[in-house]
Amino acid sequence: MTARIYRPxxxxxxxxxxxxKTWLLEYxxxxxxxxxxxxxxxxxxxxxxxxxxxxxxxDEAVAYAQREGIAYRVEEPKPATxxxxxxxxxxxxxxxxxxxx
Numbered sequence: 001m002t003a004r005i006y007r008p009x010x011x012x013x014x015x016x017x018x019x020x021k022t023w024l025l026e027y028x029x030x031x032x033x034x035x036x037x038x039x040x041x042x043x044x045x046x047x048x049x050x051x052x053x054x055x056x057x058x059d060e061a062v063a064y065a066q067r068e069g070i071a072y073r074v075e076e077p078k079p080a081t082x083x084x085x086x087x088x089x090x091x092x093x094x095x096x097x098x099x100x101x
Contacts, residue, residue: 001048002028005061006075023061025053025072 004026027048055061065072
């Protein structure tokens with residue numbers, strides 16, 4: 001059973017920094033999900049795929065995985081790249097892109 005330790009990215013609708021500083025330990029699925037024939041829902045017999053453990057730091061998550069004997073891999077977060085642009089930049093005469101509306 002392998003676990004993945006990572007820091008989840010913010011959702012597209014999230015403007016604050018809630019839950020962006022915590023680390024998550026998730027187990028990788030051991031078996032494929034199956035489609036239930038009557039309703040079409042997906043199911044799995046792997047109960048560990050439902051388990052998510054939150055940690056304050058990466059070191060705490062790694063220490064937990066080592067203490068419990070869980071094979072793990074750590075995924076480092078990618079830095080957020082934001083283009084800072086003000087509303088008035090849309091109307092500059094030196095604008096490179098074409099005006100679309």
